[in-house]
Amino acid sequence: MLRFGIRNRPRRLSKAMGRKEDGHGTGPPGRLERMTIIVNSLVRHERIEGSHQYMDEARGYTERLLQIAAQGDKNHEAMDVANYWLKDKDLIHKLFKVLVPRYENYTTCATRMWTLPVEYPGGKNKTSILELKGNPWPPVVPNPRNNSKSLINVLLHNAKKDYRSASKDGTPV
Amino acid sequence: MTNLATKCRNVIRLLHRHCAAINESLFSKSNGLHPALALDVAAPPSFKQQPSKPFSLNDLFADNIFWAAVPKKRRSYAKKWTRRFGPDKIRKFMTPRINLVSCLECGTWHERHSICGSCYEKVREETKAMQSSMNPEEFHYNHPRSEVAYVFHGEDANDHPDKYIVEVDKPRPDWWPKHMLTKGHGKYS
Numbered sequence: 001m002l003r004f005g006i007r008n009r010p011r012r013l014s015k016a017m018g019r020k021e022d023g024h025g026t027g028p029p030g031r032l033e034r035m036t037i038i039v040n041s042l043v044r045h046e047r048i049e050g051s052h053q054y055m056d057e058a059r060g061y062t063e064r065l066l067q068i069a070a071q072g073d074k075n076h077e078a079m080d081v082a083n084y085w086l087k088d089k090d091l092i093h094k095l096f097k098v099l100v101p102r103y104e105n106y107t108t109c110a111t112r113m114w115t116l117p118v119e120y121p122g123g124k125n126k127t128s129i130l131e132l133k134g135n136p137w138p139p140v141v142p143n144p145r146n147n148s149k150s151l152i153n154v155l156l157h158n159a160k161k162d163y164r165s166a167s168k169d170g171t172p173v
Numbered sequence: 174m175t176n177l178a179t180k181c182r183n184v185i186r187l188l189h190r191h192c193a194a195i196n197e198s199l200f201s202k203s204n205g206l207h208p209a210l211a212l213d214v215a216a217p218p219s220f221k222q223q224p225s226k227p228f229s230l231n232d233l234f235a236d237n238i239f240w241a242a243v244p245k246k247r248r249s250y251a252k253k254w255t256r257r258f259g260p261d262k263i264r265k266f267m268t269p270r271i272n273l274v275s276c277l278e279c280g281t282w283h284e285r286h287s288i289c290g291s292c293y294e295k296v297r298e299e300t301k302a303m304q305s306s307m308n309p310e311e312f313h314y315n316h317p318r319s320e321v322a323y324v325f326h327g328e329d330a331n332d333h334p335d336k337y338i339v340e341v342d343k344p345r346p347d348w349w350p351k352h353m354l355t356k357g358h359g360k361y362s
């Protein structure tokens with residue numbers, strides 16, 4: 001089970017690897033090839049930037065790869081999957097020896113996405129950052145503001161508490 | 174007749190577009206022709222480096238200059254101005270943006286759903302500096318098989334047992350969050 005919200009409909013990305021000579025896209029095999037390239041790059045760099053739709057698609061595959069790899073490198077299925085998704089074979093060691101122990105006790109997903117601002121006037125395509133949690137790089141938002149003490153948040157927090165205590169008692173809210 | 178006129182105009186347009194190349198091939202010094210009609214500008218470096226050959230019409234055909242795609246029909250003024258300033262452009266440039274917020278750190282405007290671009294710029298540069306401080310052979314072809322610790326100037330490498338140590342040739346930046354340098358703070362510290 002994936003631990004983050006996914007899109008209802010998969011993106012087809014039929015021209016993920018460009019066009020063939022006859023003018024048609026490369027279809028599902030090309031899509032998978034592009035996904036392997038992105039997953040490979042993410043496992044090596046731990047933080048990559050790119051078009052939002054490609055990053056979002058590759059995110060799910062990365063999560064699934066990490067979940068399957070959690071079965072260990074003795075498992076044939078896990079090894080086959082890792083062998084398919086990681087074209088650079090030095091990363092297979094990284095996957096089983098670094099990433100799997102890192103996410104062993106995580107209760108959340110292992111990746112995180114951020115949206116980058118567009119340059120005016122912008123278009124329909126967004127640029128995004130996709131990163132693995134626990135990476136050694138400086139955090140994307142270094143010192144985020146703590147807004148929990150702002151008036152609106154305090155009121156909302158207490159309203160939530162009231163609602164929960166009331167619904168626990170069975171009294172109508 | 175009109176067709177012939179159009180073709181002639183296209184050829185003239187092509188010649189005009191590629192006049193620099195033709196000029197070079199016609200009046201290059203090695204050919205011994207008089208450069209009186211040559212353009213009085215410095216030739217781009219690509220032309221200088223090319224070995225000059227004697228001019229022949231075959232070259233024009235071979236270089237696809239003659240067969241390049243050109244507009245066949247004149248675009249009317251109505252269509253031209255609609256393309257430039259029509260409803261599409263009005264929607265794109267003149268609708269007010271209501272999803273902009275200003276960054277609390279630096280004041281740059283960005284969309285509400287996005288992070289601040291100018292604040293992320295320094296993070297990106299720092300990340301690149303850290304990545305380049307590792308041996309590129311190792312980073313790109315033989316990745317370390319343990320967690321990597323980046324040790325800046327004035328820090329002790331012994332704080333990171335069982336980690337692959339990479340030394341960075343500069344002090345740690347000021348804006349690096351302090352809570353990431355102490356142990357035992359978070360859930361997964």
Ligand SMILES: [Zn+2]
Nearest residue numbers: 276279289292
């Ligand atoms: Zn900012």
